[in-house]
Amino acid sequence: MLEVRNIESGYGRTKVLHGVSFSVSDGALVAVLGGNGSGKSTTLKTLAGLVRPSAGEITLAGQRIDQVPACRMASSGLVLVPQGKEVFAAMSVEENILMGGYHRRREKARLRDDLQQVYALFPRLALRRKALAGLLSGGERQMLAIGRALLARPRMLLLDEPSSALAPKVVGEIAEVIRGLRGRGISILLVEQNVAMALELADELHILREGRVAHSCVNGPGVDLASLQEFYLGKGTR
Numbered sequence: 001m002l003e004v005r006n007i008e009s010g011y012g013r014t015k016v017l018h019g020v021s022f023s024v025s026d027g028a029l030v031a032v033l034g035g036n037g038s039g040k041s042t043t044l045k046t047l048a049g050l051v052r053p054s055a056g057e058i059t060l061a062g063q064r065i066d067q068v069p070a071c072r073m074a075s076s077g078l079v080l081v082p083q084g085k086e087v088f089a090a091m092s093v094e095e096n097i098l099m100g101g102y103h104r105r106r107e108k109a110r111l112r113d114d115l116q117q118v119y120a121l122f123p124r125l126a127l128r129r130k131a132l133a134g135l136l137s138g139g140e141r142q143m144l145a146i147g148r149a150l151l152a153r154p155r156m157l158l159l160d161e162p163s164s165a166l167a168p169k170v171v172g173e174i175a176e177v178i179r180g181l182r183g184r185g186i187s188i189l190l191v192e193q194n195v196a197m198a199l200e201l202a203d204e205l206h207i208l209r210e211g212r213v214a215h216s217c218v219n220g221p222g223v224d225l226a227s228l229q230e231f232y233l234g235k236g237t238r
């Protein structure tokens with residue numbers, strides 16, 4: 001579904017990613033892990049078209065997307081779910097969700113159905129549909145960010161640290177939702193600092209360090225926090 005090949009990217013003269021490659025197969029959930037400043041957000045911004053790569057290729061279902069502007073990326077099927085703090089605080093819950101389907105605004109009946117599906121997935125959002133998004137709890141905002149992304153009918157979701165600043169119980173709820181989305185056939189790239197969550201959900205894991213993939217593995221027996229730690233800390237190599 002998503003192929004990232006030798007991406008180099010950064011900000012002005014500051015190069016942050018030095019040849020990052022990985023892929024996400026159709027319907028798979030792949031996690032990108034890494035410490036502070038390792039390049040996780042830059043990877044997401046580059047995939048979402050917010051930062052233009054200076055080298056490398058990104059394809060989605062075989063189509064090059066590395067030159068697609070961010071505003072057209074949702075129409076390509078790739079949608080970034082920012083951290084829950086990035087909702088439109090002064091708009092209602094429902095207005096926020098509908099913003100995710102803005103490029104489909106002429107499909108009124110289908111959007112209404114999709115909105116009801118989001119409410120079925122997140123009953124707490126249905127109860128608070130008229131509330132201002134700025135008044136929601138951290139967990140509810142994260143749900144709102146995911147619900148908004150679903151209105152774009154994504155083939156590929158990029159999740160930016162969905163567990164960030166949430167209580168363990170809420171992290172569990174969000175993990176359950178992510179598992180459900182994957183069950184619906186949506187391919188997912190999960191960027192996380194929460195290794196436990198990634199280990200619980202992902203089929204494959206990649207660890208970024210200083211803008212390079214320091215380690216890649218298929219998730220399974222023998223892959224645990226301890227085995228990944230050395231790659232975070234810089235002792236291990238691929």
Ligand SMILES: Nc1ncnc2c1ncn2[C@@H]1O[C@H](COP(=O)(O)OP(=O)(O)OP(=O)(O)O)[C@@H](O)[C@H]1O
Pocket residue numbers: 011014016034035036037038039040041042043193
């Ligand atoms: N807008 C920017 N302009 C210049 N440098 C930036 C910018 N954004 C990030 N950087 C730098 O790029 C490097 C990687 O940052 P990035 O945000 O991608 O890391 P990260 O892995 O997401 O970290 P964190 O988990 O702390 O959010 C850091 O050294 C950071 O200072």
